[in-house]
Amino acid sequence: MPVDDRHRLRPGPLEPPRRLLLGPGPSNADPRVLAALARPLVGHLDPYFLALMDEIQELLRYAWQTDNPLTVPISGTGTAGMEAAIANLVEPGDGVLVAQNGYFSLRQAEMARRYGARVATVERPWGEVFELDELVAALDEHRPALLALVHAETSTGACQPLAGLAAACRERDCLLLADTVTSLGGVPLALDADGIDAAYSGTQKCLGCPPGLAPLSFGPRAVERLERRTAPVGSWYLDLSLLAGYWGGGRSYHHTAPISMNYGLREALRLVAEEGLEARWRRHRDNAERLWAGLSELGLDCWVAAEHRLPTLTTVRVPDGLDPKQVPARLLAEHDIEIGGGLGELAGKVWRIGLMGTNSRPDVVARLLAALARVL
Amino acid sequence: MPVDDRHRLRPGPLEPPRRLLLGPGPSNADPRVLAALARPLVGHLDPYFLALMDEIQELLRYAWQTDNPLTVPISGTGTAGMEAAIANLVEPGDGVLVAQNGYFSLRQAEMARRYGARVATVERPWGEVFELDELVAALDEHRPALLALVHAETSTGACQPLAGLAAACRERDCLLLADTVTSLGGVPLALDADGIDAAYSGTQKCLGCPPGLAPLSFGPRAVERLERRTAPVGSWYLDLSLLAGYWGGGRSYHHTAPISMNYGLREALRLVAEEGLEARWRRHRDNAERLWAGLSELGLDCWVAAEHRLPTLTTVRVPDGLDPKQVPARLLAEHDIEIGGGLGELAGKVWRIGLMGTNSRPDVVARLLAALARVL
Numbered sequence: 001m002p003v004d005d006r007h008r009l010r011p012g013p014l015e016p017p018r019r020l021l022l023g024p025g026p027s028n029a030d031p032r033v034l035a036a037l038a039r040p041l042v043g044h045l046d047p048y049f050l051a052l053m054d055e056i057q058e059l060l061r062y063a064w065q066t067d068n069p070l071t072v073p074i075s076g077t078g079t080a081g082m083e084a085a086i087a088n089l090v091e092p093g094d095g096v097l098v099a100q101n102g103y104f105s106l107r108q109a110e111m112a113r114r115y116g117a118r119v120a121t122v123e124r125p126w127g128e129v130f131e132l133d134e135l136v137a138a139l140d141e142h143r144p145a146l147l148a149l150v151h152a153e154t155s156t157g158a159c160q161p162l163a164g165l166a167a168a169c170r171e172r173d174c175l176l177l178a179d180t181v182t183s184l185g186g187v188p189l190a191l192d193a194d195g196i197d198a199a200y201s202g203t204q205k206c207l208g209c210p211p212g213l214a215p216l217s218f219g220p221r222a223v224e225r226l227e228r229r230t231a232p233v234g235s236w237y238l239d240l241s242l243l244a245g246y247w248g249g250g251r252s253y254h255h256t257a258p259i260s261m262n263y264g265l266r267e268a269l270r271l272v273a274e275e276g277l278e279a280r281w282r283r284h285r286d287n288a289e290r291l292w293a294g295l296s297e298l299g300l301d302c303w304v305a306a307e308h309r310l311p312t313l314t315t316v317r318v319p320d321g322l323d324p325k326q327v328p329a330r331l332l333a334e335h336d337i338e339i340g341g342g343l344g345e346l347a348g349k350v351w352r353i354g355l356m357g358t359n360s361r362p363d364v365v366a367r368l369l370a371a372l373a374r375v376l
Numbered sequence: 377m378p379v380d381d382r383h384r385l386r387p388g389p390l391e392p393p394r395r396l397l398l399g400p401g402p403s404n405a406d407p408r409v410l411a412a413l414a415r416p417l418v419g420h421l422d423p424y425f426l427a428l429m430d431e432i433q434e435l436l437r438y439a440w441q442t443d444n445p446l447t448v449p450i451s452g453t454g455t456a457g458m459e460a461a462i463a464n465l466v467e468p469g470d471g472v473l474v475a476q477n478g479y480f481s482l483r484q485a486e487m488a489r490r491y492g493a494r495v496a497t498v499e500r501p502w503g504e505v506f507e508l509d510e511l512v513a514a515l516d517e518h519r520p521a522l523l524a525l526v527h528a529e530t531s532t533g534a535c536q537p538l539a540g541l542a543a544a545c546r547e548r549d550c551l552l553l554a555d556t557v558t559s560l561g562g563v564p565l566a567l568d569a570d571g572i573d574a575a576y577s578g579t580q581k582c583l584g585c586p587p588g589l590a591p592l593s594f595g596p597r598a599v600e601r602l603e604r605r606t607a608p609v610g611s612w613y614l615d616l617s618l619l620a621g622y623w624g625g626g627r628s629y630h631h632t633a634p635i636s637m638n639y640g641l642r643e644a645l646r647l648v649a650e651e652g653l654e655a656r657w658r659r660h661r662d663n664a665e666r667l668w669a670g671l672s673e674l675g676l677d678c679w680v681a682a683e684h685r686l687p688t689l690t691t692v693r694v695p696d697g698l699d700p701k702q703v704p705a706r707l708l709a710e711h712d713i714e715i716g717g718g719l720g721e722l723a724g725k726v727w728r729i730g731l732m733g734t735n736s737r738p739d740v741v742a743r744l745l746a747a748l749a750r751v752l
Contacts, residue, residue: 212634258588
């Protein structure tokens with residue numbers, strides 16, 4: 001067979017620039033995590049890998065503060081975790097209530113529609129959070145089978161309080177699904193104590209691992225819903241009843257697990273366990289407060305009220321008269337620092353600054369503030 | 377918030393054993409690919425990463441011998457590639473014909489059903505391939521909108537001839553979808569010359585990269601089908617019209633790309649381009665023939681007839697009276713060599729030996745044959 005060489009590029013070696021990643025994610029991975037990625041492969045049914053899977057599951061339970069047996073990394077990015085949660089919990093015709101106050105809750109609603117849900121929403125302006133009362137009123141009005149919300153909204157920097165919500169959902173036979181992409185490993189969160197029935201996250205934020213896996217946890221009420229399904233899950237790749245056959249006891253083949261990414265996740269979770277959750281949450285909080293004080297000294301305002309601000313992701317109001325793209329572009333070009341622009345309704349209105357995982361450090365805050373001062 | 381330490385494991389450093397991976401995949405990654413995984417992260421909208429995406433797309437076009445603009449790595453494993461192809465090409469009620477002669481065509485049929493297809497099958501015993509005539513007769517009988525088949529069946533070791541099939545599909549306004557998971561980069565294949573409308577693969581076989589990404593390519597007729605859809609794609613994560621907004625010109629955010637895995641894929645494809653496809657195909661063929669000759673000397677028979685045997689994956693008939701699990705278990709425990717057992721209908725009947733990517737080498741064949749001789 002004659003071979004056509006038109007597309008035969010001959011690029012040079014991989015030489016990525018050294019960036020300080022302070023946008024909404026990915027954040028920089030810890031050097032130990034990057035080193036883990038490069039370890040030699042084993043097979044996905046190798047006894048060594050099966051033991052490593054158990055360790056990852058147990059360490060995820062620690063990070064999420066849950067006993068849920070069904071706690072696994074989905075083989076895709078955070079968005080695949082969101083879709084896995086919704087695809088498995090929603091049957092065609094189910095009522096789903098989405099608490100919509102940012103980009104990622106919009107996405108939850110869109111996914112729920114694709115899986116056949118009747119979607120209702122309760123809405124708040126981007127950057128605000130919901131009061132318990134208004135969520136309970138919406139539950140009573142719509143009587144959904146599932147309430148989906150975002151604990152840590154990466155598009156707005158707001159942290160949704162959860163107190164009292166789980167009890168209200170249970171009383172109404174409604175499951176509570178929380179997006180914890182920007183909170184797992186950085187913001188106080190305890191799935192079992194908070195009464196969250198299902199949650200998903202990503203590896204590239206506060207866990208400090210590259211993007212590519214999506215931790216997911218289903219509690220007993222979510223598993224019961226899964227077992228009672230009458231329609232098959234729309235997605236085969238994300239079907240948890242099949243995935244549980246591999247991650248559970250049977251170890252039956254479903255798909256070839258991404259070995260190297262699981263090496264990285266294990267190392268990232270090992271770092272979480274070494275540091276301890278309290279210390280880690282405190283560190284994220286302390287460095288966020290350093291950042292907020294410094295921003296204030298530069299005359300910059302945060303978008304979110306102080307009491308609902310995420311320590312892991314800060315939205316900064318773009319000062320009047322400034323081109324919103326210029327500051328991120330100059331930080332990248334002149335200082336090798338990435339920050340994010342606004343997304344969706346906040347496009348052009350905010351910058352997004354992440355201090356997550358290994359990047360939540362005083363020296364990182366100082367470097368960013370110094371660069372910002374020069375650029376502004 | 378009080379933290380519960382019951383799940384706070386303190387595992388030791390990651391120390392995977394050094395395995396020679398000669399099963400159905402993953403195969404060992406080239407050391408250059410593993411080193412690429414450990415390079416520092418950049419953001420998924422960083423100019424450096426956007427240029428790298430273009431390189432990956434172009435190198436995938438070379439490896440697949442296609443001009444298809446829509447040639448991308450899906451952010452999941454090979455199974456996600458299969459689901460992406462089917463989810464985007466199938467609308468509820470569409471007729472899909474599956475040429476079923478192994479485990480992975482069974483899976484294609486199951487996925488097509490989940491996306492609402494009316495599935496018909498034409499069947500052959502596992503390990504055999506289809507004649508053109510019988511596929512054409514099945515096309516005439518069922519008049520499907522899509523014919524799905526497996527070019528390189530990882531469960532059986534058979535390679536499906538493609539000559540004449542594309543023309544027959546075109547005449548009947550039927551799309552041709554091929555699973556090329558175990559052929560891309562190891563077995564002669566040219567999407568455009570072969571007239572394949574859509575194909576998917578995995579990174580962990582002949583490309584010699586860890587598992588975690590699924591190359592996918594859609595030709596003009598598949599793109600036209602995508603554009604004519606009336607129902608939204610069932611999966612949001614795998615919706616190619618959204619993904620094309622990121623991989624195409626617009627670079628609009630869909631999900632956070634797995635940066636490190638794309639580093640690895642670029643390096644793996646760079647190795648393919650350096651070696652050249654003809655040389656790479658010849659190498660896989662030559663080493664397979666070495667293996668087959670050696671197996672024959674050991675008195676072992678191959679499951680598939682010589683003319684339809686894949687050079688990348690060989691199924692070996694388990695000799696009568698042998699415990700089928702014992703030989704793979706001893707090869708792993710005593711020689712650090714992984715080979716695979718049979719899957720589905722061939723469970724207990726065959727072993728599966730992969731010689732893929734960097735593992736397709738004379739010294740690897742010699743090491744395996746020597747170990748097999750000791751174990752048998």
